[in-house]
Amino acid sequence: MKELTDSAILKIDNITKIFKLGGLFFGSELAAVDHVSLDVGREKVLSLVGESGSGKTTLSRIILGMIEPTSGRILYEDLDITKLKGRELRRFRKEVQPIFQNPFETFNPFKKVDRYLLGSALSFEIAGSKSEAKKRVSESLDIVDLSYNVVEDKYPHEFSGGELQRVSIARALVTNPRLLIADEPVSMIDASTRMSILNILMGLKRKFDMSIVYITHDLDTAYYVSDQIAVMCRGCVVECGDVEDVLTNPVHPYSQMLLKCLPEPDPEKRWKDQIELAGLEVKEYETAGCKFSKRCPSADKKCLENRPPDTELESKSGYRFVKCWKCAREGV
Amino acid sequence: MNQSIDRLNDVLTTKGLKAYYLVKTLRGGTAAMVHAVDDVSITVHEGEIMGIAGESGCGKSTLAKALYGWVNPPLQIVDGSILYHTGNETIDILQVDADRLRQIWWNVVSYIPQSSMNVLNPTMRIKDQFLNVIKTHKKDYEKEEAEATIVKHIDELGLPREVTTSFPHQLSGGMRQRVVIALATVLDCNVVIADEPTTALDVIVQRGILQLLRKIQRKLNCTIVTITHDMGVHAQIADRVAVMYAGKIVELGPVQKVFGDAQNPYTRFLISSLPKVGDKSKKGSIGGKPPSLVRPPRGCRFSPRCPYVMEICRTTEPGYEEIDTDHFASCHLLG
Amino acid sequence: MAALRRPLSRLAVFLTHGIGITISVIMVISILLLGFVVSNFAPFDPRRWNTAPKDQPPSTDKFIFGTTSIGQDVFWLLTYSIRNSIILGVVGSVVGLAIGGVLGLVAGYKGGMTEKIILTLGDTFIVLPGLPMLILLSTMVKKQLNMFLLGFIIAALTWGMPVRNVRSMVLSLREREFTHTAVFSGFNTLNIIASEYTPHILPWVAASFISRINMAIGMEVTLAIFGLSSLAEGTLGTMIYWALQYNAMLRGLWWWIFAPVGMVVFIVLGFYMLSGGVAEYLNPRTRLYRIATEETKEIESVDRSIE
Numbered sequence: 014m015k016e017l018t019d020s021a022i023l024k025i026d027n028i029t030k031i032f033k034l035g036g037l038f039f040g041s042e043l044a045a046v047d048h049v050s051l052d053v054g055r056e057k058v059l060s061l062v063g064e065s066g067s068g069k070t071t072l073s074r075i076i077l078g079m080i081e082p083t084s085g086r087i088l089y090e091d092l093d094i095t096k097l098k099g100r101e102l103r104r105f106r107k108e109v110q111p112i113f114q115n116p117f118e119t120f121n122p123f124k125k126v127d128r129y130l131l132g133s134a135l136s137f138e139i140a141g142s143k144s145e146a147k148k149r150v151s152e153s154l155d156i157v158d159l160s161y162n163v164v165e166d167k168y169p170h171e172f173s174g175g176e177l178q179r180v181s182i183a184r185a186l187v188t189n190p191r192l193l194i195a196d197e198p199v200s201m202i203d204a205s206t207r208m209s210i211l212n213i214l215m216g217l218k219r220k221f222d223m224s225i226v227y228i229t230h231d232l233d234t235a236y237y238v239s240d241q242i243a244v245m246c247r248g249c250v251v252e253c254g255d256v257e258d259v260l261t262n263p264v265h266p267y268s269q270m271l272l273k274c275l276p277e278p279d280p281e282k283r284w285k286d287q288i289e290l291a292g293l294e295v296k297e298y299e300t301a302g303c304k305f306s307k308r309c310p311s312a313d314k315k316c317l318e319n320r321p322p323d324t325e326l327e328s329k330s331g332y333r334f335v336k337c338w339k340c341a342r343e344g345v
Numbered sequence: 346m347n348q349s350i351d352r353l354n355d356v357l358t359t360k361g362l363k364a365y366y367l368v369k370t371l372r373g374g375t376a377a378m379v380h381a382v383d384d385v386s387i388t389v390h391e392g393e394i395m396g397i398a399g400e401s402g403c404g405k406s407t408l409a410k411a412l413y414g415w416v417n418p419p420l421q422i423v424d425g426s427i428l429y430h431t432g433n434e435t436i437d438i439l440q441v442d443a444d445r446l447r448q449i450w451w452n453v454v455s456y457i458p459q460s461s462m463n464v465l466n467p468t469m470r471i472k473d474q475f476l477n478v479i480k481t482h483k484k485d486y487e488k489e490e491a492e493a494t495i496v497k498h499i500d501e502l503g504l505p506r507e508v509t510t511s512f513p514h515q516l517s518g519g520m521r522q523r524v525v526i527a528l529a530t531v532l533d534c535n536v537v538i539a540d541e542p543t544t545a546l547d548v549i550v551q552r553g554i555l556q557l558l559r560k561i562q563r564k565l566n567c568t569i570v571t572i573t574h575d576m577g578v579h580a581q582i583a584d585r586v587a588v589m590y591a592g593k594i595v596e597l598g599p600v601q602k603v604f605g606d607a608q609n610p611y612t613r614f615l616i617s618s619l620p621k622v623g624d625k626s627k628k629g630s631i632g633g634k635p636p637s638l639v640r641p642p643r644g645c646r647f648s649p650r651c652p653y654v655m656e657i658c659r660t661t662e663p664g665y666e667e668i669d670t671d672h673f674a675s676c677h678l679l680g
Numbered sequence: 681m682a683a684l685r686r687p688l689s690r691l692a693v694f695l696t697h698g699i700g701i702t703i704s705v706i707m708v709i710s711i712l713l714l715g716f717v718v719s720n721f722a723p724f725d726p727r728r729w730n731t732a733p734k735d736q737p738p739s740t741d742k743f744i745f746g747t748t749s750i751g752q753d754v755f756w757l758l759t760y761s762i763r764n765s766i767i768l769g770v771v772g773s774v775v776g777l778a779i780g781g782v783l784g785l786v787a788g789y790k791g792g793m794t795e796k797i798i799l800t801l802g803d804t805f806i807v808l809p810g811l812p813m814l815i816l817l818s819t820m821v822k823k824q825l826n827m828f829l830l831g832f833i834i835a836a837l838t839w840g841m842p843v844r845n846v847r848s849m850v851l852s853l854r855e856r857e858f859t860h861t862a863v864f865s866g867f868n869t870l871n872i873i874a875s876e877y878t879p880h881i882l883p884w885v886a887a888s889f890i891s892r893i894n895m896a897i898g899m900e901v902t903l904a905i906f907g908l909s910s911l912a913e914g915t916l917g918t919m920i921y922w923a924l925q926y927n928a929m930l931r932g933l934w935w936w937i938f939a940p941v942g943m944v945v946f947i948v949l950g951f952y953m954l955s956g957g958v959a960e961y962l963n964p965r966t967r968l969y970r971i972a973t974e975e976t977k978e979i980e981s982v983d984r985s986i987e
Contacts, residue, residue, distance in 0.1 A: 064547040079860060103866075111864055118857040123879035129865050136866025173634040174401070184865065203400035204574060208618050209630030230548070237620040237628065260622050274552040276577030278619045280600045283581055287556055288549075 022192055022224045023053035023076070028085035030071055045071040046082070047248035047304075052332075053192070056218055058225040060235040060256065062271075063245035069228050072245075073196050076226065077111050089192070107137045110185035114197040116177035120169040126180050127165055130154075133187040153183040156220075157213055175206035182213060193217070193225045199234060211238050232275055236260050241332065244268050247304035254326070254333035264326065264335050267305045303338065311339050355430060356568045357389040357412070357454075357536055362425035364404075364411045367418075379638045381407035383592035385425075386665070389536070389570060394562055396583030396600070397572045398615075402635055403589040409540045409572045413456045414438040414446055429453055431535055451482035455529040457539040461521040464528070465513040471524055472509040475531060482532060498531050501564055502557060519550030523557050530561055536568045537561070543578060555582050576619055580604060585671070588612045591636050591646040594665065598672030608674040611647050645677065653678060694961055701957035707950030715762035726756035727914045738935050746935035749926040754939050757914060762943060764827050764915045765897050771831025772838070772896030773889050779835065780842025781885065785873055787843065788850025798843060805840035813837055814899060818908050825910040834896045842888065846881065853877050883962035890955035894948045901944060916940045916947075 030046040046068045053059045061069040074080040076087060078094055087094040089105060097105055113119045120126050130153065133139070134146035151161040157179040169177055178198060185193060195214065199207045215238055217223045229235050235242055236256055243253035244267065252265040263269045274288065300306060306316040316338050324341045326333040366379040381404040389395045399405045407420065416422055422439050429436045431453055438449060450456075458464055466474055472495060479491045499506060504523060513521055522542070530537060539558065543551040559582055561567050571583065579586050579600065587597040588609070596609040607613045614631050633650040636642050642649060648658040658677050665675045695705055724731050730751035738746040738754075745754035780802065787798040817833045818825060853859060853876070862872045897916070903909045904917025907925075911918055919940035923929075928936040 064549070077860075077864075106864060106866065111860070113857050113861070115857065119861050121858040121862075121876050121879075124858075124875060128875070129861060132862075132867055133865040175634060181861075184861070188866075203635075204576065205400060205615055205618060205631045206634070207630070208620070208628040209632075211620075212627070212630070232548075233620040233622055236622045237625075270549060272622065274549045275622065276548075276551070276555070276575070276581045277621065278576045278580045278604070278616070279621070280580045280604050284552070284556075288552055 020055050021052040022055045022090065023226075024088040025049060025051040025053075025072070025076070026086050026088065028072065028075060028082045028087060030068075030075060030080065031083045044248050046075065048085075049245075049248070049250050050085075051243055051250060051253065053224055053226055054241065055224055056222045057241055058215070058218055058227055058239040060239040060242040061226060061228045061245060062230065062232060062235050062242055064230055064271075066247060067245040068248040069245050070196060073111075073194050073226065073228050077109065077194055078105070103137070107188045108191045110188065110190040110193055112178075112181055112185055112193060112195040112198045115201055116172075116174060116181050117169055119181050120177070122169055125166055125168055126172075126177075126184075127161075127167070130164075130180075130184050130187055133184060137188045139188060149187060150183070153186045154180075156186055156217070157183045158209075159183065175202050175210065178202055178210055179213070182210070186217070189221075191223060193223055194228075195225060196228045197230070198227075200229070200231070207234070208237075214238060232260060232271060244271070249304050249336060250334075251305065251336045252334070254328055255330050258328055258333060264340055265305075265337050266309045266311055266339070270308075303336070313338075354391040355388045356391045357570075358387070358428045358430070359412070360386050360426050360428075362386070362408075362411065362427065363423040364407050364416070364420060364425075365423050366407075366420055377639045380592050380641055381420075381638055382411060383641070385589075385592075385594055387587055387594060387597060389568055390585075391568055392562065392566055393584040394558070394569045394571060394582050396579035396586040397570065397589060398574065398576060398579055398586055399589035400574055400635065402591075402638065404592040404638070405572050405574075405589050406540060408589070409456075409538055409570075411439075412570065413454060413538050414441070414449065415456070429536065447482065448484075451478065451529075451532045452534055454536040454538065455532075455534040457526055457529045457537060457542055459541040459544060461518070461525040462513075464525050465521060467513050469512075470509070471511055471513070471516075475509070475528060478528060478531065495531065498527060502527050502530075502560060517550075519546065519553050522546065522550070522554055526554070526557055526561070530565060530567065533565065534567065536570065539569060539571045541573050542571065543575065544573065551578075558582055576604075576616065588615070591641055592638055593646060593675065594673070595647070595676070596674045598669070598674070602669070602672050608668060608672075608679055609676045610651050610653055610678070612674075645675075697961050698957060700953050701961070704950050704953035704957055707946065708954055711762060711947055711950060712766070714759050715766050719756070719759035719763050722753075722756040722760065724756075726752055726760045727912075728752070735931075735933055737933075745939050746933070748922065748936050749928070749931075749933065750922065754935060757919060758916075758939050758943060761914045761916045761919050761940065762947070764913055765900065765917070765944075765947070766893070768827045768831045768834070768900055768915065769893035769896040771828055772834035772899075773892035775832060775835035776837075776839040777842050777885065777889055777892060780839035781846050783839075784843040784846025785850055785877075788847040789854065789869060789873060795847070799847070802840040802843035805837065806844075808837065810837055810899070811902065814903055815906065815908055818903060822908075822910075825913075827910070827913060827915075830900060830910065831896065834899055838892070838895065845884065845888070849881055849884065850877060853880055883959050886962060887955045887959035890951050890958060894951050894955075897944065897947065916944050920944075 028046055028049050029044060032043045032045055033040050034043055035041055049072060051059070061072065063069045071080065075082050076094070078097065082095060089109060092101055092105060094105065120129065127150065130150040131143065131146045134149045140146035140149050147161065154161055154164060159176070159179055164180060172180065198214070199210050202210060211234060214225060214227070218225060227235065227238055239256045241254065242256040242259050243250045244259065244265065245251070246267050252259055252263065252268045259268060260272065263272055300317065302317045302319050303309070303312070303321050306312040309316065321336050321338045322341060323334045323336050326335060362382055362385045364382040366381055368377045368379065383404070385408060397405050397408060410416065410420065411422065412427060416439070426437045427439050429438060436449065436453070438446070438454070441449065475495045476488070476491055479494070480486045495509060496506070499509060502523070504527060508516065508520065508524060516524065542558065543554050546554065555578060558569055558571070562569055571578065573579070583600045585598060586600050586603045587594050588603065588611070589595070590611050596603060596607060596612045603612060604616055607616055618628050618630060620628055631650050636646055636649065644660045645651070645658040645663050648654045651658065655677060663675045663677045665673055666679065667673050668679055695702055732743065732747045732751050732753045734747060734749055734751050736743050736747040738744060743753055743755065745758060747753055748757070783798050783802065787795040814833065814837060818830065821829060858876060859872065862876055900909055900915060901917040901920065904915060904921045905924065907921055909915060909917050911921070920937065923937040923940070928934070
């Protein structure tokens with residue numbers, strides 16, 4: 014994929030992750046992430062969107078260093094994430110922080126949550142003493158609209174889901190990170206509190222020049238929060254670009270299908286036609302060609318057998334790619 | 346409380362339903378009483394799709410279980426009735442014994458659970474599971490007749506015939522969920538209760554399920570009650586929507602009214618906070634969190650968070666009034 | 681006093697958690713009292729032969745549990761033996777659990793070669809035939825055999841099992857999200873194991889400690905019946921040995937054999953029920969539920985005081 018030159022804080026370069034399933038002799042291989050290259054722009058929010066099995070969570074864990082990729086590399090600023098040790102690893106941990114999906118799993122149910130926040134401040138030498146750490150933690154909590162005495166000495170179960178997720182974000186902010194990796198941060202949060210958390214995330218970009226990778230299956234929140242979007246299908250990025258372009262005018266048949274199936278919360282816009290669904294279990298991972306070809310209405314023999322190339326499309330920002338034979342042919 | 350008179354074509358009515366969880370301490374005393382469903386009265390019209398919306402902890406899943414008659418400790422029905430009108434008779438599902446309940450299940454009311462894997466036996470072929478269900482719930486069971494019913498039903502719902510001879514693991518997740526829906530409706534029941542039928546499913550699969558539910562309503566003339574927090578689902582398939590908050594129904598009305606012109610502040614905020622592709626306007630959240638169902642606040646339960654709150658909201662509960670044809674809402678600002 | 685109220689009330693909740701726990705706690709306390717308090721009041725060293733008339737049946741005025749064929753008072757001998765058996769049980773349990781537990785933690789968290797080495801070592805000890813090894817080792821050190829040494833020998837043979845159990849607990853905890861949160865909050869390995877994992881492992885450790893006491897006592901009794909335990913020290917096992925040597929049952933001296941056997945059964949039962957009760961009480965799910973309902977009650981009492 015074309016690079017955004019040095020306005021990218023994170024460069025994902027041809028990352029592949031293959032999981033071996035089954036036993037010693039008769040196992041099979043599964044490419045959860047299949048030759049993915051992406052750039053995360055500075056002070057931008059990039060959404061990684063896909064259904065279950067698309068590889069978006071695996072990719073996020075590779076970025077965070079929790080899983081080792083089978084091949085490829087990831088560059089954070091000038092560091093190669095896959096080869097970090099010692100002081101560089103500490104710098105990476107300080108500057109790249111995660112936010113996980115389930116706030117009640119993020120924290121140990123037997124531990125008071127402020128210990129994580131204070132611990133962060135002290136471990137990464139943001140603060141020299143407990144009182145300094147408290148001050149820093151208060152600032153963090155302030156960003157997410159919580160006060161220290163509301164959080165002090167409390168166990169995770171004493172919070173509601175929305176509150177605890179905010180504590181989780183505050184924890185990530187203690188070290189003043191440059192890049193946040195947010196894995197489905199609002200999927201488990203009630204609809205009425207969801208937007209305040211998303212607004213917080215968007216505010217971080219503006220106020221602190223942070224970049225965010227937002228992973229979700231929900232196209233509506235992806236549209237709301239992000240600047241750029243990458244749509245993943247079975248381990249491959251099939252379309253990426255500015256969120257306005259990709260979601261209001263999708264080019265790849267899979268993106269089009271996703272948007273078609275989105276239940277609009279507006280009774281005036283009900284679905285008129287029917288769609289066909291796969292019947293028996295579809296083995297989409299093992300395709301040599303395009304991952305979506307078995308379900309694609311416009312697929313032909315070439316699509317089934319050959320991996321499509323990345324076609325660049327015209328766009329305002331110069332960042333729009335599609336992985337599709339049909340689009341390559343027609344030069345949309 | 347004003348209510349419309351039971352019309353002849355109402356298929357399900359609840360009156361003043363109170364279903365609480367009595368959490369006992371280890372020594373037998375009552376530690377806490379969770380007012381999950383607190384004085385709920387709704388009527389479901391024949392042949393409609395009624396959506397019950399609400400966020401986590403509002404009591405909608407408890408309401409679903411109660412409607413189905415599945416009431417086990419610590420859940421207790423403290424007050425109220427749930428009446429099914431089948432044309433010949435009216436049954437209060439809370440008053441019947443276990444045997445009668447088994448007859449009612451599948452024949453009068455059916456239940457679609459959230460996850461298909463909770464229902465399908467991985468070691469049996471689909472056809473055998475259908476036969477099992479028919480044998481359990483139908484009085485005079487004959488194998489050939491049952492097999493014919495199964496085939497006819499599968500065809501009617503547009504599912505491929507190979508499904509019946511397959512094992513669950515051979516089917517895709519979406520197909521499994523559709524099989525479960527077919528299983529639930531095979532004996533021509535009057536009412537289907539679908540509890541979060543599409544949660545945790547991919548969006549493409551979700552559309553297939555929702556299509557199927559609409560088809561069932563048309564072809565089998567079923568009444569469907571869908572319980573889900575996903576407002577998009579209600580917008581797509583519901584005819585009327587009931588919105589629950591802290592154990593109470595705050596608004597119930599035609600789907601266009603609820604989405605386009607909601608009367609209750611909570612409903613209005615809920616609808617306006619939903620993000621939509623193409624809409625870049627800033628959305629807000631309602632501050633605070635839902636109240637504890639153990640000690641619900643006095644007066645209106647939404648008053649601690651409501652931006653239009655008045656003195657009376659904090660002391661007196663608003664009445665549940667019919668403000669328009671078939672449109673009920675509860676708020677001191679109205680009337 | 682006020683500071684003690686919380687832990688004391690927690691203790692009270694534990695003791696009344698279920699009828700099983702109450703009974704087992706009473707049993708264990710009476711065992712400990714007999715063994716460590718009452719035994720000090722023996723008028724003479726109960727192990728010594730010919731300190732009492734032989735073969736006397738139990739009587740209410742003189743010898744409550746009767747006497748043995750070698751002239752010992754069964755009651756005082758019993759209390760003394762309980763003490764020894766408990767010491768032996770606790771030493772065997774704690775030392776084995778400590779070694780196995782720590783190695784299991786290291787194996788689970790580190791993984792790789794370290795894990796493989798520790799597991800192979802531990803598995804070897806699991807597979808070693810326990811009884812022959814026990815017989816062999818105790819015969820080798822028979823001269824210096826005392827309760828502590830015997831305890832250590834038992835620990836040496838049984839440390840393999842905790843390694844596997846603790847390792848598997850750590851493996852599953854390592855996959856939990858909060859481990860990752862701790863790593864991203866800058867906590868080091870030791871900190872993570874100590875502060876994150878310990879509360880999860882605690883129930884198993886507590887229950888295992890208690891049930892291992894049973895196991896150690898049982899191993900000693902087996903050894904003793906063969907006459908291979910420390911015959912100089914008095915344990916419940918050696919009491920049974922001497923009773924068998926003198927054919928107590930056949931000669932009608934039922935009290936001599938019933939007392940130690942009955943006591944072993946009583947101890948094993950008491951500790952078994954206690955370990956089950958402790959495991960259930962410390963089970964994370966019931967623990968969190970209890971913390972939650974405690975708070976509900978606090979909230980309610982505060983609300984009530986306001987109204």
